[in-house]
Each structure stands twice: as structure tokens, then as C-alpha cells.
Amino acid sequence: MKISNDDKKYLLSLTPEDLDFSTLVHIFGSTININDNISKASTPNFRTTDEMTLSPSEYFVKEVTNTTVGRFIWNKYLIERVGLQDVTGYINFVIDDKANGKIEAIITKGLIDDKVTVEQFHKYVDYRDTLGMQLNSVITTSFTPLTIKTPPEIQKRKAELFKQYKKELDNGDIIVSERIEKELTSRTKEIFKGDPGMDLYNSGARGNFGNYKNMNLFKGATANNVTGKFDIVRSSFMDGISKQDIPSFATAVVSGAYPKAVGTQESGYMTKQLLAAFQSEVLDEAGTDCGTKSTLDITLTNRNSKDFLYRYIVDGGKYVCLTPQVIDKYVGKTVKLRSPMMCKGKKYCNICAGEMNYKLGNLNIGLGCAKISTTLQRLGMKKFHISNLASNKIDQNDMFI
Numbered sequence: 001m002k003i004s005n006d007d008k009k010y011l012l013s014l015t016p017e018d019l020d021f022s023t024l025v026h027i028f029g030s031t032i033n034i035n036d037n038i039s040k041a042s043t044p045n046f047r048t049t050d051e052m053t054l055s056p057s058e059y060f061v062k063e064v065t066n067t068t069v070g071r072f073i074w075n076k077y078l079i080e081r082v083g084l085q086d087v088t089g090y091i092n093f094v095i096d097d098k099a100n101g102k103i104e105a106i107i108t109k110g111l112i113d114d115k116v117t118v119e120q121f122h123k124y125v126d127y128r129d130t131l132g133m134q135l136n137s138v139i140t141t142s143f144t145p146l147t148i149k150t151p152p153e154i155q156k157r158k159a160e161l162f163k164q165y166k167k168e169l170d171n172g173d174i175i176v177s178e179r180i181e182k183e184l185t186s187r188t189k190e191i192f193k194g195d196p197g198m199d200l201y202n203s204g205a206r207g208n209f210g211n212y213k214n215m216n217l218f219k220g221a222t223a224n225n226v227t228g229k230f231d232i233v234r235s236s237f238m239d240g241i242s243k244q245d246i247p248s249f250a251t252a253v254v255s256g257a258y259p260k261a262v263g264t265q266e267s268g269y270m271t272k273q274l275l276a277a278f279q280s281e282v283l284d285e286a287g288t289d290c291g292t293k294s295t296l297d298i299t300l301t302n303r304n305s306k307d308f309l310y311r312y313i314v315d316g317g318k319y320v321c322l323t324p325q326v327i328d329k330y331v332g333k334t335v336k337l338r339s340p341m342m343c344k345g346k347k348y349c350n351i352c353a354g355e356m357n358y359k360l361g362n363l364n365i366g367l368g369c370a371k372i373s374t375t376l377q378r379l380g381m382k383k384f385h386i387s388n389l390a391s392n393k394i395d396q397n398d399m400f401i
Contacts, residue, residue: 097204
């Protein structure tokens with residue numbers, strides 16, 4: 001719904017400092033009035049999806065822009081407050097988990113290029129978390145009558161699939177189990193499409209549809225350490241755990257709890273091992289060049305180009321640093337990349353290593369190896385909440401850069 005001119009003037013008159021929790025509740029919140037034991041919810045003054053139009057003379061947009069009240073408040077609360085208008089511009093798209101990562105990648109590049117200060121970056125993170133945690137309680141719907149139960153058509157299809165693939169499931173075929181999971185979850189998402197109860201899952205804000213799968217569809221494959229195979233658990237919590245599935249559910253509880261206990265100890269020890277092995281891996285002084293003629297042939301794509309920012313390539317016999325300003329012209333092309341894998345220096349030279357770590361003041365690059373054990377620890381701890389299986393095909397050529 002398009003807001004009125006008076007409402008637009010009110011919103012434009014607000015400063016970022018005006019947007020405290022009480023004001024946000026006044027803008028987006030519904031109040032509950034209880035009279036004679038009857039509860040009645042008031043209509044909010046604005047919905048996040050209400051539409052409005054901004055012109056360059058009114059706000060920091062480059063042209064006449066159709067936007068929403070929710071996006072306007074987000075820009076005012078975060079971008080304008082921190083002073084990032086020149087870095088990000090007006091953000092006018094749905095801000096889910098992926099989009100949030102994209103925005104923060106822009107801000108991070110600004111930090112590296114000295115267009116954003118460390119103080120601004122800290123301030124952005126603080127207010128981002130404040131806005132998300134406070135406003136979540138005002139406008140977010142966690143569950144709805146539709147999403148809290150399993151659709152009858154999904155129950156019917158689940159029974160059909162279990163009957164069709166009974167032999168494979170009895171034999172612990174995890175590929176078949178994964179295929180059934182994907183079909184049932186995709187069909188369920190299609191049924192739930194447009195329902196407010198899907199907002200939490202679609203946003204990526206800690207909502208994971210794998211939890212819905214365990215609660216309402218079926219738990220799926222669970223490793224059996226006694227047989228060395230997988231048990232395919234066809235019960236869900238909403239259906240109730242069948243007698244034969246109780247041991248598998250108990251095993252899953254232990255499998256989830258282990259990474260939170262013993263797993264943290266193992267990853268901690270792995271971190272010490274990695275640091276001991278790689279602490280001697282350091283960069284040479286800025287401006288150094290080992291002179292190697294060896295390069296790696298790398299095809300840059302829209303997907304992987306960010307991994308090669310500030311690295312050096314050889315183009316026409318000259319070194320070119322892949323800065324954000326020039327890297328796009330090489331996307332879709334195979335370039336000759338200088339790499340630490342080819343470095344002849346006693347320490348990794350500047351040209352082989354690129355400029356990123358020099359900009360960050362990080363010459364002890366070997367200490368970054370702790371990310372390996374930390375990532376494994378985090379993935380292990382996620383098993384406490386999510387037990388989904390996912391299979392992937394790995395091309396060894398994709399593993400080397």
C-alpha cells in the first residue's frame with residue numbers, strides 16, 4: 001500500500017537518533033488492548049512492505065526510487081547513522097542473509113581501501129545487531145497455523161515414497177533418503193510460499209528448514225556406529241517416535257552432543273598442531289618480488305573473482321593488481337596468476353602473495369590456519385541442532401588455487 005504524503009514527511013523528518021526502540025514500536029508495532037478478557041490487536045501505523053517514492057532532493061538516492069518503508073528505515077537507522085552513504089549507496093533490495101553478506105562485503109572493501117574507518121565498521125556492526133535483535137520481536141512471525149503442522153498432501157506423498165523405496169531405506173541407502181528429503185522439503189516450501197511463517201526460513205536469520213524436516217517430515221539418516229552403516233529413521237517428532245526408531249533417535253542425541261563436548265577438545269588440539277606447523281609461514285617485506293616466471297592459469301568468474309582480489313596477474317608481460325576497480329574486466333577470462341605455490345623466496349614475496357594481507361598488516365599468514373579447525377568445530381557443533389545429509393561431487397581441480 002502506498003503511504004500518504006503526510007506519512008512520508010513524518011518519516012523523512014526522523015533522524016537516525018530518533019529511531020530508538022519506542023519509535024520503532026510506534027512505527028511498526030501492534031498493541032494489544034484487553035477489555036473484559038477480550039484481546040484486540042491494533043493495526044500498526046506502517047507495515048515494512050508499505051510503498052513510498054524518494055527523489056534525490058529528499059534522500060541519498062541517485063534517481064527517483066520506488067522503495068518500501070522497511071528499507072527506508074533500515075537505510076536511515078544503519079547507513080545514514082554510520083555515514084556509509086557514499087560507500088554503499090541507498091540499499092533498495094530485500095535484505096536476507098545473502099544480501100546482508102553482499103552489503104558487508106562492500107563495507108569490508110571500503111575498510112580495506114580506507115574509505116571506511118574501523119570506528120565506522122564497529123558502529124555498523126553494533127547498530128546492525130541492535131536493530132535486528134530489537135525489531136525482531138516487533139515485526140517477525142515465528143510460526144503460523146499453516147507452518148506449524150504437516151500438510152495432508154505431504155503426509156500422503158511421504159507414505160508413498162516410503163512404500164516405494166522401502167527396500168533401499170531398510171538397507172540404509174543415504175542417497176535415496178536424501179532424494180526423498182529434497183522432494184518433501186521442496187514440495188512443502190511450495191505449499192508454504194507467501195505465508196508469513198516462511199519469513200524466518202527465507203531470511204536465513206538462523207531459521208533452518210532442516211529443523212522443520214526433523215520436526216514434521218522425518219529425521220532421515222542416522223549413523224549407526226555398531227553396524228558401521230546408516231539407519232533411515234522414518235519417524236518425526238510431530239508424528240511421534242516409533243518403537244523401532246527409539247535407539248536411532250538416542251544415537252542421534254549422542255552424535256549431536258559429542259561435538260559440543262569432546263569435539264571442542266579435539267578441534268582445540270588440532271589448532272595447536274596447525275599453529276606449530278605453519279607459524280613459520282610469513283610474508284616478505286612490502287614491494288619484494290622473487291622473480292619467478294611460473295604462474296597458475298585461473299579462469300575468473302563472477303562467483304570466484306572475490307577470492308582473487310588484490311592478487312597479481314601477468315598481462316602483456318606486466319604485473320596487474322586485481323583491485324575492485326579492474327577485476328571485472330578480467331571476469332570470464334583465463335589469467336596468469338602469481339601464486340605463493342610458485343614463490344622462490346625464503347619468505348613469500350609481495351607479488352606472489354598479493355596486496356590483501358599487506359593492507360591488513362598481516363605478515364604472519366601461517367597463523368590463519370586456525371580457521372581450518374575452527375570451521376570444522378563449528379560444523380560439528382551444528383550437528384547438535386541439524387542432522388541433514390548433503391552429498392556433493394568434488395572436482396579436485398577446484399581445490400587448488
